[in-house]
Amino acid sequence: MSVKIHTPPVRLAKLLRTPGGLPVAEAVQRAGAGLQSLRKDCLVELQTVLDEAEACAARAGDAFDADLLAELYGVVSKPIGTPSICGLASVDTALISLSDLLDYLKGQQRWDANAVAVHLRAFRLLLHTEGAADAAGTQAILAGLRKISQRYARTEG
Amino acid sequence: MGLNPESRARFNLERASVLLLEESPMGMNILVQILTGFGAKTLHRCETVDQAKDAIGKVEVDLIICDALGPSGAGYDFVEWLRRSRIEPNCFAPVLLTAGHTPGNAVARARDCGAHFVMAKPLTPIAVLERILWIAREGRRFVECDTYMGPDRRFKNDGVPAGMVGRRRDDLHGEIGEAETPNMDQEVIDSLMKTRRVEL
Numbered sequence: 001m002s003v004k005i006h007t008p009p010v011r012l013a014k015l016l017r018t019p020g021g022l023p024v025a026e027a028v029q030r031a032g033a034g035l036q037s038l039r040k041d042c043l044v045e046l047q048t049v050l051d052e053a054e055a056c057a058a059r060a061g062d063a064f065d066a067d068l069l070a071e072l073y074g075v076v077s078k079p080i081g082t083p084s085i086c087g088l089a090s091v092d093t094a095l096i097s098l099s100d101l102l103d104y105l106k107g108q109q110r111w112d113a114n115a116v117a118v119h120l121r122a123f124r125l126l127l128h129t130e131g132a133a134d135a136a137g138t139q140a141i142l143a144g145l146r147k148i149s150q151r152y153a154r155t156e157g
Numbered sequence: 158m159g160l161n162p163e164s165r166a167r168f169n170l171e172r173a174s175v176l177l178l179e180e181s182p183m184g185m186n187i188l189v190q191i192l193t194g195f196g197a198k199t200l201h202r203c204e205t206v207d208q209a210k211d212a213i214g215k216v217e218v219d220l221i222i223c224d225a226l227g228p229s230g231a232g233y234d235f236v237e238w239l240r241r242s243r244i245e246p247n248c249f250a251p252v253l254l255t256a257g258h259t260p261g262n263a264v265a266r267a268r269d270c271g272a273h274f275v276m277a278k279p280l281t282p283i284a285v286l287e288r289i290l291w292i293a294r295e296g297r298r299f300v301e302c303d304t305y306m307g308p309d310r311r312f313k314n315d316g317v318p319a320g321m322v323g324r325r326r327d328d329l330h331g332e333i334g335e336a337e338t339p340n341m342d343q344e345v346i347d348s349l350m351k352t353r354r355v356e357l
Contacts, residue, residue, distance in 0.1 A: 004301040005309070008249035012173060012219040012293040021169025022196045024286065028162045031194025031282035038186055045183050073260075074228055080257030081278030082183050092279050099258035107261060 035085050042086045043127075049079045050123055057116050064111040072116070073102040083127075090126045090138045094119060097145040104152035115148050160287040168290065170197040174216060177202050178209045178223040178235060179255075188222055191282050195289075206235045213239060213247050220289065223272070225256040230263050232256075233270040240271040240306040249299060251292040255280060271307025273297070 022030070056072045077099040083091035098119040105111060122141050175197050179185040185202060192200055201216060203209040209223070221239070226232040232254060242248050254272035267275045273292035276284070298309040317323035 001303050005298050006301075007296060007298050008246065010249075010251065010293060010295050010297070011246065012251055013295045015173045015219060016168045016170065016290065016293055018169045018172065021167045021171060023167050024160065024164040025162060027168070027195045027286065028282045029194075030196075031191045031285075034190030034194045035187065035282070038183070038190060041186070042183060070228060077258040078181055078227055079183070081187065081255075081280055084279035084281075085187060089279070096258060103258070103260045 039086045042082050046079060046083060046086070046088070046091065046127055049075060050120070050127060053123070054120055057113075057120060060111065060113060060116075062111070062113070064105070064109050066106070066109075069102055069106055069111070073099060073106070076102070088126065090142055091123060093142050094122050094126055094145055097142070097149045098123070101149035101152060104149065108152065110152070112152070115151075118148060119145055160283060160290065162283045168195075168286075170195050170289075172199075173197055173219040174199045175201065176209060176212055176216075176218045176221045176223075176250075178204075178206070178221070178226075178232065180204050180224065180226055184224060187280065191280065191285050192222075194282060195286060206231050209235055210238065213242065213244055218247055218250050220293070221250050221252045223252060223254050225254060225259065225263070225267065227257075228260065230266055233263070233266040233272075236270040236272050236307075251289075253285075253288055253292060268310070269305055271305070273308050 053072060053075045056068065056075055060068050060072075076095050080092055080095050080099065083089065083095070098116070101112075101115055101119065122145055126138065126141065170192070175192055177185060177188050177192070177200055179188055179202075182204075185204070189200060189202070201212045201218065203212055206226070212218070221236075223232050223235060226235075236252055236254060239250075239252070240248055252272040252274075254267065254270070254275045255278055256267065256275060257278045259267055259275075259277070274288050276288055300307065300309050317328050323329070
């Protein structure tokens with residue numbers, strides 16, 4: 001097998017060094033302010049995602065259904081990253097835990113309606129009560145979700 | 158790493174041409190807010206792989222921020238296509254790949270697609286900036302072979318993994334063995350580093 005190793009020029013490196021531009025602190029502050037402006041839209045989108053996910057899970061029977069699981073995975077994994085923009089990092093953690101759970105279930109061709117339902121209930125709770133919830137309570141919920149999803153984690157090989 | 162968010166160091170993205178590939182409108186909005194906050198003015202927004210391929214063929218890009226694009230992992234395929242496309246200089250452009258959730262069966266695809274860095278969401282402005290500055294560093298080697306084309310994934314100089322034989326000409330072989338003499342004294346090391354006037 002032939003291998004070629006070379007060092008292509010990186011135009012971006014030169015552009016970043018050109019005079020002008022912004023100090024890091026100002027750039028980060030401007031970007032943060034821009035993200036704040038999306039907060040309201042993000043919350044609306046998350047509510048839509050929650051409704052879609054609950055409707056999808058409600059269609060599930062007792063048996064493993066690959067298509068339905070894939071659909072639900074698509075619904076809940078897509079918005080990961082959006083909740084943190086609204087200051088709802090805990091919702092991101094819950095979505096990641098649910099995505100992990102669905103990925104493990106897919107690998108093992110299993111379905112666990114209760115484990116999915118608990119995640120969706122936590123999603124609803126964290127989405128609507130984050131501001132009022134105490135940090136310790138939120139952490140306890142997230143730890144519980146991780147425990148549930150990790151029950152299905154399995155080291156391959 | 159560890160970029161200080163309070164740093165007064167300057168960088169300039171005003172003239173950089175940035176391609177964004179993200180299918181979710183909200184995900185795209187987030188990227189746009191971050192990049193415009195950083196001062197980038199030329200953003201090529203692509204919602205599909207086809208749009209991104211089209212843009213790669215038409216404009217020169219300096220940075221690509223591309224999402225993995227969900228369970229299909231079409232974002233990985235796009236990066237692989239880009240590297241093999243031979244459309245210069247875009248095929249060598251720094252690529253920051255973002256992923257919301259990486260399913261177990263996609264980890265190897267993420268590693269081998271040819272991206273400079275894979276970044277897990279949620280994205281924060283400081284983390285994105287840190288990665289952009291990191292992947293823009295000059296001197297990163299590119300590897301081209303039958304099974305992989307992209308930046309050298311071995312960017313830490315930790316040597317060959319224990320118990321393995323290196324595959325590269327410049328990999329060192331042989332046992333290092335135990336030290337034969339005592340460690341140098343710190344004062345001796347300091348004296349070696351000290352600047353001295355030289356008389357010729």
